[in-house]
Amino acid sequence: VSPPETPSWRDLERRIVACRRCPRLVAHRERIAREKRRAFRDSPYWGRPVAGFGDHRAELLIVGLAPAAHGANRTGRMFTGDRSGEWLYDALYVAGFANRLDSTNRGDGLVLRNAFVSAIARCAPPDNRPAPDEIERCRPFLVAEIESLTRLRAVVVLGRMALDGFLAAWTEARGPLNPPRPRFRHGASFALGGRGAVTLFISYHPSQQNTFTGRLTRRMLRGVFRRAATLLAQQP
Ligand code: SF4
Numbered sequence: 464v465s466p467p468e469t470p471s472w473r474d475l476e477r478r479i480v481a482c483r484r485c486p487r488l489v490a491h492r493e494r495i496a497r498e499k500r501r502a503f504r505d506s507p508y509w510g511r512p513v514a515g516f517g518d519h520r521a522e523l524l525i526v527g528l529a530p531a532a533h534g535a536n537r538t539g540r541m542f543t544g545d546r547s548g549e550w551l552y553d554a555l556y557v558a559g560f561a562n563r564l565d566s567t568n569r570g571d572g573l574v575l576r577n578a579f580v581s582a583i584a585r586c587a588p589p590d591n592r593p594a595p596d597e598i599e600r601c602r603p604f605l606v607a608e609i610e611s612l613t614r615l616r617a618v619v620v621l622g623r624m625a626l627d628g629f630l631a632a633w634t635e636a637r638g639p640l641n642p643p644r645p646r647f648r649h650g651a652s653f654a655l656g657g658r659g660a661v662t663l664f665i666s667y668h669p670s671q672q673n674t675f676t677g678r679l680t681r682r683m684l685r686g687v688f689r690r691a692a693t694l695l696a697q698q699p
Contacts, residue, residue, distance in 0.1 A: 471611060472519055472611065475514070475604070475607050475608070475611070476514040478604075479512050479513075479514040479585055479604050480511050480512055480514060481512075482512050482585065482586075482601075482604075484600050484601075485586060485596075485597045485600055485601070487588075487589070487594070487597070488584075488586035488587070488588055488593070488597055489586065491532075491586070491587060491588065491589050492510050492511065492512075492530075492532075492536050492586045492587045493510050495508065495510070495532045495533070495536055495587060496508035496509065496510025496536065496537075497510075499533075500533045503533060503537060506537065508536065508537045509535070509536060509537060509538060509539030510536060511539070511586075512530075512585035512586050513530045513535045513536070513539060513540065513541055513582070513585050513586075514541075514585070514604075515541065515579055515580060515581035515582075515608050516540050516541045516543075516575070516579070516580050516581075517575035517578050517579035517580050518575050518576060518577055518578060518579055519579070519611070519612070520577075520614055521575070521577050521578050521579040521612055521614065521615070522577050522614050522615060522616040522617060522695050523560065523577055523578040523579070523615075523616070523617045523618070523619065523691055523695060524578075524579050524581065524608075524609070524612055524615055524617075524618045524619075525551070525555075525578060525579070525580045525581070525618075525619045525620075525621065526581055526582060526583060526605070526618065526619070526620045526621065526625045526628070526629045527541065527542060527547075527551075527580070527581070527582040527583075527621045527622070527625055527668065528582055528583060528584065528591070528593070528621070528622055528624050528625050528628075528668060529582055529583070529584035529585070529586065529587060529588050529591065529593050530582065530585065530586065530587045531545045531547065531587060531591065532587045532591075533545065534547065534548060535548075535587070536586075536587035538567075538568050538569060539569055540566070540568075540569050541580045541581065541582060542566060542580060543566045543567065543568065543569070543573075544566070544567055544568060546669075546671055546674070547668070547669045547670055547671070547674075548566045549565060549566075550669035550674060550679075550681065550684055551566075551580070551621070551669055551684075552564055552565060552566040552573070553565075553681065553684075553685070554669075554681070554684045554685045554687070554688045555575065555578060555688060557685050557688070557689070558685065558688035558689050558691065558692040559576070559692055560575055560576055560577060560578035560688065560692070561573060561574070561575055561576070561578070562574045562576070577695065579608070579612060581605060581608055582605075582625070583598050583601065583602070583605060583624065583625055583628030583629060583632070584597055584598050584601045584628075585601055585604060586601075591670070592624075593624075598624075598628050599631075602628070602631060602632050602635070605628070605629070605632040606632045606635045606636045609632060609633060609636040609637065610636050615659060615661050616659070616660065616661055616662065616694070616695055616699060617661065617662050617663075617664065617691045617694055617695060618633075618655070618661060618662070618663045618664065619663075619664045619665075619666055619687055619688065619691055620663065620664070620665055620666070621666055621667070621668040621669065622666075622667060622668030622670070623647045625668065626645065626647050626665060629663075630644070630645065633655060637655075637656075637659065637661075638656065639656050640655060640656040641653075641654055641655065641656035645663055645665065647665060648665060649665060649666055649667045649679070649683065649687075650664075650665070650666070650683070650686070650687065651664075651665045652664045652665070652690070653665075660699065662691075662694055664687050664690060664691055665687075666679075666683075666684060666687045667679040667683070667684075669684055
């Protein structure tokens with residue numbers, strides 16, 4: 464049984480879901496929700512910003528890029544209802560962080576154990592690419608999540624933009640990074656500076672661009688989460 468929500472998490476989620484600070488993204492997410500994809504024409508679309516999802520006492524944080532137009536922008540839960548989510552939750556399940564390997568909708572019973580999934584931008588962007596000013600405007604939400612995840616010991620970033628966005632948020636929340644500054648390379652890991660001993664793992668994003676081309680395989684993605692699980696199984 465999960466502990467009751469604390470007011471600060473509830474408030475944060477309310478603030479995220481109500482946000483309209485990026486006009487381009489507000490217009491896009493709402494247009495997608497009105498027009499819908501043919502396959503989902505009978506389902507309601509969320510069409511709003513998407514808050515982080517998972518265990519508020521997590522030691523592992525996963526940071527993606529932004530909701531997919533017909534994935535999280537439809538279902539209202541991070542990485543839920545799209546192909547990227549199928550890959551991510553499969554890897555989380557195999558590594559013991561999730562109770563099921565698929566993530567189809569908010570009522571599917573998926574529970575994350577010791578893991579919390581978030582992103583550097585909360586609204587579905589055109590062409591899956593939030594602009595730099597939109598990422599910056601959205602950063603306070605990730606900073607607030609990092610500050611609230613007081614037991615963090617590991618972070619997995621999915622993709623190069625998520626790495627950069629996460630590092631900016633991390634520095635704001637926890638202080639300066641240890642040199643050398645982490646550079647993007649799938650499978651690389653770094654000890655982050657700032658408060659607490661936290662290890663950063665870097666992965667390609669499980670986007671179709673990467674999974675269709677074979678740049679990222681299931682084995683590669685599962686491997687990253689297995690390493691994070693091994694680290695967390697050791698005493699801090
Ligand atoms: S991307 Fe972030 S800051 Fe911009 S409107 Fe969405 S929730 Fe607000």
